[in-house]
Amino acid sequence: MNKLGIYIHIPFCNAKCSYCDFVSSVCGDDVKAAYFSRLRSDILEFASSGKAQDKTVDSIYFGGGTPTSVAEKYIAQIMDLLRSGFNVASDCETTIEANPESLTSIKAECYASSGINRISIGLQSATDSLLSEIGRIHTVYDFIKAADIAQSRFNNVSADLMLALPGQTVRDVEKAINLLAGRQFNHISAYSLKVEEGTPLFSTGYQPDEDYAADLYSLTRSMLEQYGYKGYEVSNFALPGYECRHNMRYWMRGEYLGFGVAAHSFYDNERYCMTSDLKAYLSGEGITEKTFIQPDGEEAAEETAMLALRTSYGLDLEKYRQTFGRDLLKDRGELIEELTESGYVEINNGKLTLTDKGLYVMNEIIVRLVL
Amino acid sequence: MNDKKKFKRNFCIIAHIDHGKSTLADRLIEKTQTVSSRDMEDQLLDSMDLERERGITIKLTPVRMFYTRDGVEYELNLIDTPGHVDFTYEVSRSLRACDGAVLVVDAAQGVEAQTLANVYLAIDNDLEILPVINKIDLPSARPEEVRKEIEDVIGIDASDAPLVSAKEGIGIEEVLNMIVDKISPPKGDEDAPLKCLIFDSYYDNYKGAVCLVRVIDGKVAAGTKIKMMASGRVYDCVEVGIFNPKPLPVNELIAGDVGYIAASIKAISETAPGDTITDADRPCAEPCPGYKEVQPVVYSGIFPVDGSRYNDLKDALERLKLSDAALHFEPEVSAALGFGFRCGFLGLLHMEIIQERLEREYNLDLITTSPGVTYKVHRTDGTVDTVTNPCNLPPTTEIAYMEEPMVNAEIYTPPAYIGSIMELCQDKRGVFEDMQYLDASRVRMKYRMPLSEIVYDFFDRLKSRSRGYASLDYELADYEKSDMVKLDILLNGEICDALSIIIHRDKAQSRGRALAEKLKEVIPRQLFEIPIQAAIGGKIIARETVKAMRKDVLAKCYGGDVTRKKKLLEKQKEGKKRMRQFGSVEIPSEAFMSILKLDND
Secondary structure, eight states: OEEEEEEEEEOBOSSOOTTOOSSOBOOOHHHHHHHHHHHHHHHHHHHHHTTTTTEEEEEEEEEESOGGGSOHHHHHHHHHHHHHHSEEEEEEEEEEEEOGGGOOHHHHHHHHHTTOOEEEEEEEOSOHHHHHHTTOOOOHHHHHHHHHHHHHHOSOEEEEEEESOTTOOHHHHHHHHHHHHHTTOSEEEEEEOOOOTTSHHHHTTOOOOHHHHHHHHHHHHHHHHHTTOEEEETTEEEOTTOOOHHHHHHHTTOOEEEESTTOEEEETTEEEEEOSOHHHHHTTOOEEEEEEOOTTSHHHHHHHHHHHTTBTTOEEHHHHHHHHOOOHHHHTHHHHHHHHHTTSEEEETTEEEEOHHHHTTHHHHHHHHHO | OHHHHHTEEEEEEEEOTTSSHHHHHHHHHHHTTSSOTTTOOSSTTOOSHHHHHHTOOOSOOOEEEEEEETTEEEEEEEEOOOOSGGGHHHHHHHHHTOSEEEEEEETTTBSOHHHHHHHHHHHHTTOEEEEEEEOTTSTTOOHHHHHHHIIIIIOOOOTTOOBOBTTTTBSHHHHHHHHHHHSOOOOOOTTSOOEEEEEEEEEETTTEEEEEEEEEESEEETTOEEEETTTOOEEEOOEEEEESSSEEEESEEETTOEEEEEEEEOOGGGSOTTOEEEETTBOOSSOOTTOOOOOOOEEEEEEESSGGGHHHHHHHHHHHHHHOTTOEEEEEEETTTEEEEEEEESSHHHHHHHHHHHHHHSOOOEEEOOOBOOEEEEETTSOEEEEOSGGGOOOGGGEEEEEEEEEEEEEEEOGGGHHHHHHHHHHTTOEEEEEEEEETTEEEEEEEEEHHHHHTTHHHHHHHHTTTOOEEEEEEEEEEEEOEEEEEEEETTEEOGGGOEEEEHHHHHHHHHHHHHHHHHHSOOOSSOEEEEEEETTEEEEEEEEOOOOOOOOOOOOTTOHHHHHHHHHHHHHHGGGEEEETTEEEEHHHHHHHHTOOOO
16 A cells, blocks of 8 residues: 655744744634634545545654644644544654644643654754744743653654754754753754745844854764764654654655645645645635656656755665666766765665765755756 | 039047037037937937947047038038047047047046047147137136146147037037138049048948048049059949938049948958058059058957857857957867957957947857957067967967067046055056146156056056046057066866966066955855965965865755755756856856956055
């Protein structure tokens, strides 16, 4: 049976962070109620179409926004709907993103009983002043309380960190990693800040220094590896057995359905996304762009390489040649040799992977290698 | 017939830029009703957009006007002249076609460098000089002082110079009367063998290259077999005409006339200004004196930013060449910039005009290398090379010595800026020759200076040091022995030919350092570290390093939004099109442009 992932977007927050470019806003209860009503009817409609009858859902992900900022009953209702409308595997990895200030024991209890088995908490930084500067409304202490709640009820807990925040020090990153690894978080994501146009942070003119960002990244990698975490993707680290299935699905070009505003799907060789305008979504607008991707075509080939090279599993060159008729060793042999010599890529057992040094400059490598 | 000649006047207007030459010309045309006021556009003679925008005249257009006084109709031929030093030779050609010159002097600005240069040219050509004081409507006008200045500085009688405001239409009649009274009618014998001076030419899509001529002796009509005396080429004259101001065919042109000759001539280069046209069957004994072939003074490489547009650039240059004989170009291949052209220009303004026309009229994005001049390279074996492209310089060991072109420069400035300008001239290796107070507010400084220093940012720095008040005029003098060296820039250990320059040894070190520093700023970090070196004759004098790139990653996946990632990567790939591949180094075209504009004031 084919595997399928489901993503649910919760576009609400208790406060908007200064660097955030996601579709999310601070809204009242009536908007939330209307949103979930639309969300439920979308899920119901798809489920009753029978299109996913022959697929097993083995990952569900509630992302945002801040899923913990809405009443837990909404989440439970969605879970019920998913489990009655889709073939949800018994070991389905079901994640919810949480913010420290809004994760309560009652919510955690409710999530667990509705079938959620993984929780991902946003720490971002281990320094209170820095947290408040970037618009986070929690302290490190709030995080520790949330971690207590999460870790007492879930066996799979993840946390998010950000690198190269304005004024962030090496000490801050060390503190954060020590805190998370010390508490045996099963999974840690460390994202390098990208200042997106239109965010409050962008208007301050701040741009992370390239070398400093790279230094913090390699510090993060080496510390986490010492603690026993494996960097299985450029920004994601896990203790053995705790790689995020839903995440890997994106990199391996597995199928996923996205529900909610601005949610993306890759299903039946089509990529599409829902409108990113909350108002439009509430007034009935749905899918805005839809592109068919020929399974053995050029676009699929580019996607495959660009996504696989993000992971520690790399790109299987022989399989790639068979599927897409592209022989990278032949066509880009000289470049691969050059990149190998300078320590950017490696080939092990026929798999091309980026080294630690190569991961952080992957765009340039991908552009040269496959585009 | 002879009577008719008595009522003819051939004249030009000379003036400093901005002193109102074109406006005065417009008023004369208006007053004589040569163009109906409906068709009247300001500055009628400046036919190119560029001229209108800059308020300068590049191309000459003669106009025939009729002016009636006391029942007698006079034919006035106005031959316009370009107002810039780059075009001195063209000015001198058009002056030869005239018998008198109206000298326009701004009532507020007084006599300026360019005014002088052109007045002397006119005097050299035996023209009657008629001073006119313009812009008397300005609040800052000081006509009587300027009248005295003309007499003191230029040394001509200005006691009855009309006071004019071309803008307001004041004094125009007086100017016309003065032209009639003071300029002598053309001499010349219409029964003698044909002798025409070509003072300009232009390209017409239907008629081919058309010569603008002043008939000195004889007559010419359609059917005359004409001969260019310098080239010896023979053509059948197809059409002759005058300018009204649009071309108007007539039956014949006779001695004293100013007009055009069309003879299905293919290229403008066959109609060299200064050449003499005669009757192939009945040639005149001597050509008009003073013909010379125009030689470029400033050279630079021009390359398309998008290498695939080489052929478009080639077509554009060929088409410009049709109407601009002074433009020289030949193909050039650069390891860094690919295929392009080495172009020769009359001067910096000419270079700028060509670049601008290529970009504007032909929609091309260009990379232009540093402007250079022609050096004489004396080899150890006794032979002499002329080198315009730094890449063609022989190895140091084969060079005995080099000579560089010198100019005599005159700088006019208010006294307040003397110190700062002297400093600049010294920095530019100028040798002070003379300084003279023209009046309490104007000084003329004379310097002997290398042309290469003038073409490299001198004008901009002069303007910035004098808040725009100083003006510069220069003429080529001769060659002088000079300690020149080749400064190379090496990227990743390889010489980047497009960045090589020939420079005086004393300046090579600091320029080399500045170039290396600037390049470090403008070359983006890449997967590999890039050493940048500046070298003189193989010896490294400066080194910078572009560190290897360390971060180029899209860290986060926005809820499975793969499309966004793809778009970003596509954009990155697209950006590479504007990059020049030099060995393993990618250089953005913009980097070349900013490096070549490096200034150090």
